[in-house]
Amino acid sequence: MEEGHKRILQRNRVNLVRDLNPSDMYDGLLSKGIFTQDMIDEIKRSGTRRDQARQLVRDLETRGSRAFPALIECLREKGQHSLPDLLLAGEPKSQPLPLPVHVQPVVRPLPVYSHMDTVVTPVYPTQPVRPLPTPTTPSSSPEREFGKPRATGRVRRDSIQSYKMNASPCGHCLIINNVDFEPQSELNNRTGSNIDCDKLERRFKSLNFIVLVKSNLKQKQIRQELSALSKKDHAQYDCCVVIMLSHGTEVSHNRFPGAVHGVDGPNVPVQRITNYLNGQNCPSLQGKPKLFFIQACGGGERDTGFEVTPDKDRPCIGGPDDQTDAMPMSSSSDSLSTPSDEPDARATLPTPCDILVSYSTFPGYVSWRDTQAGSWYVETLDNVLEDNAATNDLVTMLMMVNNEVSQNSAKGLYKQMPGSFNFLRKLLYFQVLPCQRPIQA
Secondary structure: OOHHHHHHHHHOHHHHHHHOOHHHHHHHHHHOOOOOHHHHHHHHOOOOHHHHHHHHHHHHOOOOOOHHHHHHHHHHHOOOOHHHHHHHHOOOOOOOOOOOOOOOOOOOOOOEEOOOOOOOOEEOOOOOOOOOOOOOOOOOOHHHHOOOOOOOOOOOOOOOOEOOOOOOOOEEEEEEEOOOOOHHHOOOOOOOHHHHHHHHHHHHHHOOEEEEEEEOOOHHHHHHHHHHHHHOOOOOOOEEEEEEEOOEEOOOOOOOOOEEEOOOOOEEEHHHHHHOOOOOOOHHHOOOOEEEEEEOOOOOEOEOOOOOOHHHOOOOOOOOOEEEOOOOOOOOOOOOOOHHHHHHHOOOOOOOOOEEEEEOOOOOEOOEEEOOOEEHHHHHHHHHHHHHOOOOOHHHHHHHHHHHHHOOOEOOOEEOOOEEEEOOOOEOOOOOOOOOOOOOO
């Protein structure tokens, strides 16, 4: 939302909370794409009518430039004309831009010489010579705009080749680290995951992200944290990162496979996790890269690999402390969720533009974690970022991770193959702060 519209809502918050009927607004704001059903449900749970009105106004400020006009339109549709008149009265009147004043230089023409004079004397034309008028339409040729002054302020260095990644801080990074699982979940505790969490927290701080770590979250709490992240105003940032460290399982899907478990047992599908930050649900991240790193099993199968020639074989790296983050496959992504999950499974959702999901293992297979050193995937990802983030793009570095992890063996037998679903449109180069390598305590 534009800063001017935010100030109008803030100045009139008392009147809006007193007079606004939120129940009249929900359908209109939903149909106009300003709110999702999940967001409306959360507003309804905030309490009384006044509490709902207050929360609605707060959430509107994070919903992009269309939110203010949509509110005005909804109010008028419901006959609440006094509020839109009040809000529009505070909107600054648009003033016509002054016409540009062109200072015309004095042009002195070349003289015309008379051949009849003994002494060559210049003869000037009697009519004044005017310069050619300045074109009123903008030139379509880039070459003709070479001399135009550049806009002042922070220029968005975006191009076909790479995303703009020079905001400071670069963006938010949410790490959800589930270690201690409740007995009714029938899932083992994930010993060694804290090592992964500490590594990734230090790494993304060194890449100039604002890192928030949340530990041992239930399914509902995972969704609440993701919803809170989607409601933040990301306008001043260039990127957003979500890292999930938990048990995982295979679920049916139509875009992104897999799901991660809360410590109480029920899962959140990866497809739903990405939906929180897509262009519809988080307008301030439109056109910006959204990265998801999933350290969890993609299923229950164990990969024994295939034989290779000796010169290409690598020593066994896995040890006796290797564990998996597996959970048997669920027949449906809705099997452990509520009816409110259904809208996010519809095929009418927008294309997941500018999203990359990196999985620790191939869909359907287990992911290995050393209880003493952390998971293979996170340890390798951390090392690759440390050594290559200053020179290589993210997709290239993830291929390095794939190659390194594929050489490991658990218990001398089992293999693991990371992979990613890449919907990025450009190359992504992280910021690297001067002291990128973290100091070990």
